[in-house]
Amino acid sequence: MATEKTVSLSAEAGAIAARVGSLRDFLTFLGEHEQCVRWPDPVMPEPDIRNISVAAGNNVATGPAVIFDQIRGYPGKRVAVNVHGSFGNLALLLGLPKTTPVRDLFFEIIRRWGSDKPLLERVPPEQAPVNENRIDKNINLYDLLPLYRINANDGGFYIAKACVVSRDPLEPDNFGKQNVGIYRIQVMGPDTFTLLSIPAHDMGRQMLMAEQHGKPLKVSVMIGNHPAMPMFAATPVGYDESEFAYASQMMGAALRLTTAVNGTDILADTEMVIEGELQLNQREVEGPFGEFPGSYSGVRKVPLFRVTGVSHRNNPIFENIYIGKGWTEHDTLIGLNTSAPIYAQLKKDFPEVAAVNALYQHGLTGIISVRNRFSGFAKSVAMRALGTPHGTMYLKNLILVDENVDPFDLNQVMWALSTRTRANDIIVIPNMPMVPIDPAAEVPGKGHRLIIDATSFMAPDNLGADPHLVDRPMGPAIDALMQRLNELQKGHA
Amino acid sequence: MKVICPRCESPGVTQMHAGMEDGKVLWRVWHCKDCAYTWRDSEPAESVDPKMRPAWAQMKGVDFDSLRQVIPPARKPT
Numbered sequence: 253m254a255t256e257k258t259v260s261l262s263a264e265a266g267a268i269a270a271r272v273g274s275l276r277d278f279l280t281f282l283g284e285h286e287q288c289v290r291w292p293d294p295v296m297p298e299p300d301i302r303n304i305s306v307a308a309g310n311n312v313a314t315g316p317a318v319i320f321d322q323i324r325g326y327p328g329k330r331v332a333v334n335v336h337g338s339f340g341n342l343a344l345l346l347g348l349p350k351t352t353p354v355r356d357l358f359f360e361i362i363r364r365w366g367s368d369k370p371l372l373e374r375v376p377p378e379q380a381p382v383n384e385n386r387i388d389k390n391i392n393l394y395d396l397l398p399l400y401r402i403n404a405n406d407g408g409f410y411i412a413k414a415c416v417v418s419r420d421p422l423e424p425d426n427f428g429k430q431n432v433g434i435y436r437i438q439v440m441g442p443d444t445f446t447l448l449s450i451p452a453h454d455m456g457r458q459m460l461m462a463e464q465h466g467k468p469l470k471v472s473v474m475i476g477n478h479p480a481m482p483m484f485a486a487t488p489v490g491y492d493e494s495e496f497a498y499a500s501q502m503m504g505a506a507l508r509l510t511t512a513v514n515g516t517d518i519l520a521d522t523e524m525v526i527e528g529e530l531q532l533n534q535r536e537v538e539g540p541f542g543e544f545p546g547s548y549s550g551v552r553k554v555p556l557f558r559v560t561g562v563s564h565r566n567n568p569i570f571e572n573i574y575i576g577k578g579w580t581e582h583d584t585l586i587g588l589n590t591s592a593p594i595y596a597q598l599k600k601d602f603p604e605v606a607a608v609n610a611l612y613q614h615g616l617t618g619i620i621s622v623r624n625r626f627s628g629f630a631k632s633v634a635m636r637a638l639g640t641p642h643g644t645m646y647l648k649n650l651i652l653v654d655e656n657v658d659p660f661d662l663n664q665v666m667w668a669l670s671t672r673t674r675a676n677d678i679i680v681i682p683n684m685p686m687v688p689i690d691p692a693a694e695v696p697g698k699g700h701r702l703i704i705d706a707t708s709f710m711a712p713d714n715l716g717a718d719p720h721l722v723d724r725p726m727g728p729a730i731d732a733l734m735q736r737l738n739e740l741q742k743g744h745a
Numbered sequence: 746m747k748v749i750c751p752r753c754e755s756p757g758v759t760q761m762h763a764g765m766e767d768g769k770v771l772w773r774v775w776h777c778k779d780c781a782y783t784w785r786d787s788e789p790a791e792s793v794d795p796k797m798r799p800a801w802a803q804m805k806g807v808d809f810d811s812l813r814q815v816i817p818p819a820r821k822p823t
């Protein structure tokens with residue numbers, strides 16, 4: 253449930269949060285800091301957009317967002333990529349200098365963490381910019397969006413950075429049970445698409461529920477959003493907590509919401525909303541898709557949705573992401589929000605935990621810095637990390653370093669690995685749950701975990717080294733006392 | 746020339762859209778009703794030429810009904 257906890261911001265961060273209300277505002281703001289460029293030449297949808305996206309994302313520190321507005325064959329259409337593709341861009345969003353070290357960004361997110369008092373503003377639908385245009389008939393997504401293939405062997409054209417809103421099919425009026433998440437969407441027919449989720453995710457639960465009870469599941473696919481939305485839509489909040497509320501509080505400024513034609517809540521300033529309805533029990537061939545482990549997912553059968561209507565702003569921007577073999581925008585987008593909840597959950601029980609870096613491939617490798625409270629303590633912390641919600645599936649390789657080793661500085665981590673690791677301080681836990689798309693799995697969904705304790709050696713307590721034994725009273729005198737007690741208990745004293 | 750799917754080589758393909766430039770068709774987007782592959786005929790050969798696509802990515806002869814389900818349907822579609 254939401255609390256009354258609110259975030260306090262610096263004057264500068266507050267001013268930026270108040271000024272950035274949409275993707276457009278953010279792109280303008282980034283441009284003022286040389287963090288957004290308009291690509292000046294005509295591009296082909298493939299392979300140009302892919303290649304330029306990769307090039308922009310290669311500069312993890314200060315790579316810019318890129319806007320394409322001369323896409324050949326798509327006159328007047330616009331694509332934006334790499335909006336969250338560098339830590340410089342994230343720093344600016346949080347009101348910090350664009351050269352802020354990643355470690356400091358992590359602690360800024362931690363400082364804001366747990367604040368979830370909703371800051372939401374209602375906009376009447378007729379005043380919402382997203383409703384400037386409406387299409388109900390002859391819908392063709394291939395015409396409405398400048399779609400393109402993200403990786404060369406993807407099975408089709410993906411919408412890969414949309415925030416999808418859905419209501420609980422059994423409690424469609426419950427705002428808290430409304431889910432916002434990022435799911436990969438493959439455009440199929442002109443007005444159909446698949447949406448990939450798994451039963452463990454909120455959307456997967458809702459799809460299962462809808463089909464079991466024969467209830468409609470309506471979704472709104474929001475494309476081109478307030479920059480806080482994709483950052484915090486991927487944050488694991490409780491099933492009955494609102495991602496809208498969370499994102500607003502993490503930004504410290506109100507998010508403007510309106511109501512979509514299908515009844516879901518949507519961001520009033522989003523670029524485009526595709527409304528869809530689950531086609532109960534229908535499936536379509538989906539994939540492969542170049543995924544965050546840097547390999548293609550398989551081809552599977554995935555739930556199918558039919559588009560019921562599209563609303564969009566004038567001259568909408570199709571915001572998309574490059575995802576594939578890292579480093580990519582996907583890693584920057586979710587890295588800090590993957591690290592923060594693991595840290596927060598560990599810190600509750602183990603205040604000795606100093607920082608958590610789970611930036612790599614959605615946390616397939618995690619580095620935890622911790623002060624050993626006693627000998628072997630770091631291993632206990634590692635076990636606890638494996639039991640966190642994200643750790644259960646994702647934390648495959650864990651490296652434990654001392655509290656004075658910065659887990660965000662890989663040179664320091666390598667120093668710890670080189671000088672602190674003892675080979676018998678490595679633990680392999682066999683046959684654990686694993687992310688199905690991790691190619692290192694033994695079978696999809698099952699594999700082994702690795703813990704490397706690279707903290708400094710701490711001598712065990714030497715209590716057992718030189719024991720001074722206690723003389724335990726025994727013999728006939730004790731036997732007689734036991735006999736006496738026995739008689740007293742039976743009452744014939 | 747007859748258009749076939751670059752992935753499963755089915756002839757069951759439909760044009761989804763055509764990109765125009767100076768009043769002329771610059772490219773067309775196609776979709777395969779059998780394997781659901783989508784492509785633009787202007788793409789590099791590694792994506793759209795069956796001979797240049799990697800063998801692992803081809804689906805000729807695959808039984809699409811036997812593909813793994815991510816969310817198993819509750820019942821047969823009505």
Ligand SMILES: [Zn+2]
Nearest residue numbers: 750753777780
């Ligand atoms: Zn095909």
